[in-house]
Amino acid sequence: MLVLSRKEDDKIIIDENIIITVVELHGGRVKVGIDAPANIEIHREEIYHKIEMENREAGNNGGMVKKLILKGGEEDVEL
Amino acid sequence: MKLKCKNNYSLRNGSEEVITFFQGIPGFNDQKEFVFLCSKDKGPFIVMQSVEEENLAFITINPWEVLGDYRFEISDLVKERLAIKSLEDILVLAICNIRGRLMNMTVNLAAPIVINYKKRLGKQVVLENTDYQVRHPVFSVQSKLGVQKCLF
Numbered sequence: 203m204l205v206l207s208r209k210e211d212d213k214i215i216i217d218e219n220i221i222i223t224v225v226e227l228h229g230g231r232v233k234v235g236i237d238a239p240a241n242i243e244i245h246r247e248e249i250y251h252k253i254e255m256e257n258r259e260a261g262n263n264g265g266m267v268k269k270l271i272l273k274g275g276e277e278d279v280e281l
Numbered sequence: 282m283k284l285k286c287k288n289n290y291s292l293r294n295g296s297e298e299v300i301t302f303f304q305g306i307p308g309f310n311d312q313k314e315f316v317f318l319c320s321k322d323k324g325p326f327i328v329m330q331s332v333e334e335e336n337l338a339f340i341t342i343n344p345w346e347v348l349g350d351y352r353f354e355i356s357d358l359v360k361e362r363l364a365i366k367s368l369e370d371i372l373v374l375a376i377c378n379i380r381g382r383l384m385n386m387t388v389n390l391a392a393p394i395v396i397n398y399k400k401r402l403g404k405q406v407v408l409e410n411t412d413y414q415v416r417h418p419v420f421s422v423q424s425k426l427g428v429q430k431c432l433f
Contacts (some may be wrong), residue, residue, distance in 0.1 A: 240357050245407055253392045253407050254308035256415050260378040261309060261337050261391070 299332055300396055303362070305394070306348055306405040312337060315403065317374075327374060329394070341374035347388050351407055355395065363397040363404055372396045376405075377419060387416035 206214060211277040214222040219239055235242055289361035292419065298316050303313045314332035326344050331337035344351045365371060374394040379386045396403040 241361055243358060249391075249409070250307055250407055252415055253389070253405070256283075256306035256378060256389055256392075257306055257339075257376065257405075260339050260376050263379055268293065 287365055291401045300401050300403040302397075302403045302405070304404065306394075307407065317341075319353065326377065329374070329376070340377040340379070341394060342377055342384060342388060342419070344373060344375040344388065344390055344393060347375070347417065347421075348390065351390060351413070353393065353406070353411065353413070355406075359395060359404060359406055365397050366399075370380045370397050370399045378416070384420055386419040387414075388419050389415050390417045391415045 207239045208214065208224045208279065210224055210227050212224050220235040221241065223235040223237070225231060238244065297312050300317065301315060302313050302315060304310060312331045316330050316332060318328040318330055319326070325342055327341045327343075329339040329341045355368065355371070355419075359365070363371070372395075373409050374396070375391075376389045376394065378389070379388055391411050392405050392407045392415070393401060
């Protein structure tokens with residue numbers, strides 16, 4: 203991992219079009235500003251991780267429940 | 282197998298029914314193709330089945346069955362990724378999870394599955410700054426669903 207030391211208001215440029223700014227440092231927290239093209243997806247890691255964990259758990263029991271739901275044939279369903 | 286929505290569009294048998302998730306879904310980024318299977322007499326649930334991995338399937342539901350006033354914004358990024366021209370082209374589902382008893386089933390309203398069925402593209406959209414829960418109870422007081430309606 204590349205580790206860079208930055209001060210408040212310093213920036214990091216990634217791939218020429220993503221600019222990360224250290225907006226504020228205060229009490230062990232850092233506010234980060236991100237300027238990026240609209241087609242770049244940005245998530246807080248812990249939120250994304252929570253969805254990953256939930257999907258893994260749901261995927262594990264899905265196979266079993268699938269059989270129960272589809273037993274009796276596959277038909278149209280109104281959405 | 283068909284999946285019929287309000288405007289009478291059907292996903293039919295054959296290769297065209299495959300929905301491509303270019304990024305997979307979080308936790309399963311290598312699973313890029315899913316089919317959607319349903320059975321009318323088994324309640325409102327729709328199975329989201331991985332094409333590649335037979336044992337990988339998710340139970341999904343139309344989120345408005347659970348929460349009538351469910352709302353979220355389809356961002357420009359999602360519109361672009363899914364080539365969405367009109368909101369009429371999309372279907373929205375949410376992944377359910379069962380822990381132990383069926384009564385305890387929850388649905389992930391914080392990361393809906395959005396499908397452009399015209400282009401056959403799908404994406405699980407991780408909502409930012411949302412109050413919706415990853416584990417929203419399916420059979421709650423405000424839910425239209427009764428557990429007895431879901432004939433497992």
